[in-house]
Amino acid sequence: MKEYDVIVIGAGNGGLAAAATCAKAGLSTLLLERHNIPGGSASSFVRGRFEFEPSLHELSGIGTPEEPGSVEEFFNRLGAKVDWCKDSSTFRLVVPAKEGDKDAFVNENGVLVTVDARMPVGFEAFSRKLDDLVPGSYESAMKAFRLSERMYKAFDCLGDADGIAGVLKALPYMPDFMRMTSHTLKEGLDALGMPKKAQDIFATYWCYMGSPASRFDFLYYMAMLHGYIKNGTGIPRLRSHEMSLSIDKVIRDNGGDIWYNSEVTKVIMENGKPAGVVVNGNKEVRGKRFICNASPNFVWSDLFAEADIPQKQLKMTNVRPVAATLTTVYLGMNKTKEELGIKDYSVFVAPCSDSDEQFALCQDYFSGYCIINCLNEIIPDCTPAGTSQLFLTSMTFGDVMKDIQPQDYKKFKTKVAKDMIETCEKALNLTIQPYIEEIEIALPPTFSRYLNTPLGTPYGYMLDMWDSMIPRTLQFMQDQPFDNFLFCGASQERGDGYGCAYHTGEKAANLTIQALKEGQ
Ligand SMILES: Cc1cc2nc3c(=O)[nH]c(=O)nc-3n(C[C@H](O)[C@H](O)[C@H](O)COP(=O)(O)OP(=O)(O)OC[C@H]3O[C@@H](n4cnc5c(N)ncnc54)[C@H](O)[C@@H]3O)c2cc1C
Structure with a gap:
């Protein structure tokens, strides 16, 4: 029976990156995916005349021709072709006013709000706009962005090498690197003297990582914000499916095998470590090394016998809270965006301004x-001409659906979608409901069924100060279950996001390539 150098379990962003990097390096590579298409969240689906993007709001790693971003560089390294479309804005944050709010004002949509911040691309422009909205915030914003330049470079070094070697590479950019890592976003912005209202606008992207300003580390947030604000963001022209398909092609062009409709149902152990997998309950495949893009929760509960699970893995899986879960309402509209009165790509509607x-x-x-x-x-x-598509996303934490009975599920789903649509209609003074031609609603169970993650989270485990990106990076090898079985994807050191998942897949692949070269 053929023994592969590496078997990759799951063709989400992490698994695709891992398999492509291994195949390109000449390893005999097998990628196994239980669905009939690649990508996990990075995909597309069709309803009526509309092809919807299931997940991607924006990619921070798309730079400019002079200064390509990290995701673009990753695709360039692979030789994978994607037609990127740039977004020339960042975000708009709208906080509708509550009764008695003293600082309420009527915005351009005729809505009473306490915050309406439409933020531009570029550090200088962003800081000036922030200063218009919150006088006295320019200096602190510019200081934060200047710091973010160094943080971004330091952060980049962590990807190159494992653990402490990465920190040593980061120190020339940030001599205070370790001292900085102990501080939250809130502490960092307080230290820079940023007014509270400006901090709230600055922290708008907290939801992309699922951890609020008092629990998210300053360094990681600033490195992330740097990617979004410096050069703006981008998306692929043909939905994220285009990205996944382009990596699928790299794997095949480099001699890798991809088996779709192939669910790994068991890991075969020999001499205390993985030696192969069982596919769809009946087919054995042997491998020297393994990279796993499936969620650790699922892996330990379904793929291993209890006696074979390393104790540390059980403890870590039990102690880490599952990260954010999402609900998305996809709308195919029989009106254009102009007819609907929509002027922004991305508007964050929040019930209050503090993260x-x-x-x-x-x-x-x-x-x-x-x-x-x-x-x-x-x-x-x-x-198609005369139409447009919207997608609405809300976020929750924990098992918020535990009390919903199966017979009430449909009613609940419809109510949540209606609440979300009405919230957006009210906050932006839009009329959406009469013009909906197609609607699809994905609740946490929808994502759970598709991705095989606990509660359907696409974000892995919550990034908290005790378990933030830095300790996860420093302890990367200690956190892996076997020396020939590495995890990749959102459950790993960087948490949620396309760029993060690609990074972890490429990193696991490089460690695998190196180990095989050294004869391990
Ligand atoms: C609604 C939504 C909006 C989002 N917006 C953004 C955004 O704007 N920007 C951004 O960067 N990120 C965004 N994300 C997050 C991003 O999509 C994820 O963080 C990222 O895709 C996670 O990738 P992953 O590598 O962990 O793989 P996953 O997407 O979790 O995929 C895992 C794959 O493994 C497969 N699998 C699981 N078990 C098995 C098995 N036993 N055998 C074979 N295959 C298996 C699954 O079928 C799946 O294909 C969003 C996610 C969602 C859902």
Whole structure:
């Protein structure tokens, strides 16, 4: 029976990156995916006349021709072709006013709000706009962005080498690197003297990582923000499926095998370590090394016998809270974005401006926190003439659906979608409901069924100060279960996001390539 150099379990972003890097390095590579298409969240689906993007709001790693971003560089390294479309804006944050709010004002949509911040690309422009909205915030914003330049470079070094070697490479950019890592985003912005209201606008992207300002590390947030604000963001022209297919092609062009409709149902152990997998319950495949893109929760509960699970893995899996879960409402509209009155690609509608309060509200089902995106803003012809597509996303934490009975599921799903749509209609003074031609609603169980992750999270485990990106990176090898079985994807050191998942897949592949070269 053929023994592969490496078997990759799962063709999400992490698994695709791992398999392509291994195949390109000449390893005999097998990628196994239980669905009939690649990508996990990075895919597309069709309803009626509309092809929807299931997940991607924006990619921070798309730079400029002079200064390509990290995701673009990753695709260039692979030789994978994607037609990128740039977004020339960042985000708009709208906080509708509550009764008695003293600082309420009527915005351009005729809505009473306490915050309406439409933020531009570029450090200088962003800081000037912040200063217009919150006088006295320019200096602190520019200081934060200047720091972010160094943080971004330091952060980049962590990807190159494992553990402490990465930190040593980062020190020339940030001599205070380790001291910085102990501080939260809130502490960092307080130290820079940023006014609270400006901090709230600055922290808008907290939801992309699922950890609020008092629990998210300053360094990681600033490195992430650097990617979004410096050069703006991008998306692929043909939905994220285009990205996944282009990596699929690299794997095949380099002699790798991809088996779709192939679910790994068991890991075969020999001499205390993995030696192969069982596919679809009946086919054995042997491998020297393994890279796993499936969630550790699922792996330990379904793929291993209890006696074979390393104790540390059980402890870590039990102690780490599952990260954010999402609900998305996909809408095919029989009106154009102009007819609907939409002017922004991405609007964050929040029930309050403080990220910790937003996080607290997201512990329950729909709290009024909702991001509304209109794909036609960036790709005008992504839908047939006279139409447009919107997607609305809200976030929750924990098992918020535990009390919903199967017979109430449909009713619940419809109510959540209606609440989300009405929240956006009210906050932006839009009329959406009469013009919906197609609607699809994905709740956490939808994502759970598709991705095989606990509670359907696409974000892995919550990034908290005790388990933030830095300790995860420093302890990367200690956190892996066997020396020939490495995890990749959102459950790993960088948490959620396309760029993060690609990074972890490429890193696991490089460690695998190196180990095989050294004869391990
Ligand atoms: C609604 C939504 C919006 C998002 N917005 C953004 C955004 O704007 N920007 C951004 O960067 N990120 C965004 N994300 C997050 C991003 O999609 C994820 O963090 C990233 O895709 C995670 O990739 P992963 O490598 O962990 O793989 P996953 O997507 O989790 O895929 C894992 C794959 O493994 C397969 N698998 C599991 N078990 C097995 C098995 N036993 N055998 C074979 N195959 C198996 C699954 O079928 C799946 O294909 C969003 C996610 C969602 C859901």
